[in-house]
């Protein structure tokens with residue numbers, strides 16, 4: 001398995017992840033019906049429909065990984081969607097800034113790109129760990145990816161560890177009290193349910209990471 005990732009691979013992996021998320025729209029709405037207003041699947045669907053539109057209209061001859069991610073981010077932000085859309089938008093935009101204009105990135109640059117993704121979400125959402133959000137999925141996933149890459153593990157192994165950490169991160173939100181959004185009004189009653197945003201982030205990351213090495 002090559003330890004570099006090219007533009008075409010990033011593009012096809014984003015496409016695979018977006019399609020996977022859209023196919024699980026009903027599942028995310030169901031999760032949200034337990035502690036929210038049953039619309040998380042709809043938000044994910046419209047956000048990632050926008051992502052697919054950006055992917056389709058992008059001039060692929062540029063082979064610019066950072067440029068692609070910034071176009072995706074800007075597309076989501078300008079579409080004016082509510083809820084978690086702008087968080088993904090800011091995440092993609094900062095991931096693009098971190099990736100720069102390269103056509104091929106090395107695994108260390110993939111880590112920097114994913115750190116940018118986290119930073120964008122953090123900046124836009126002002127969110128912290130333990131608040132029962134997507135952040136509780138993405139932070140441990142990217143930390144696990146960084147640790148695996150730093151210890152020189154093969155890319156596939158690093159991706160598996162990152163996806164596993166994303167899954168435990170998602171599961172950890174079950175025990176948390178919601179501090180954000182509508183579900184925060186539930187207090188103790190938000191405990192016992194996985195946060196829908198952490199679940200969609202797990203699906204996004206695991207599909208993206210899997211596709212990067214398949």
Ligand SMILES: [Mg+2]
Pocket residue numbers: 032036037038039040
């Ligand atoms: Mg909702």
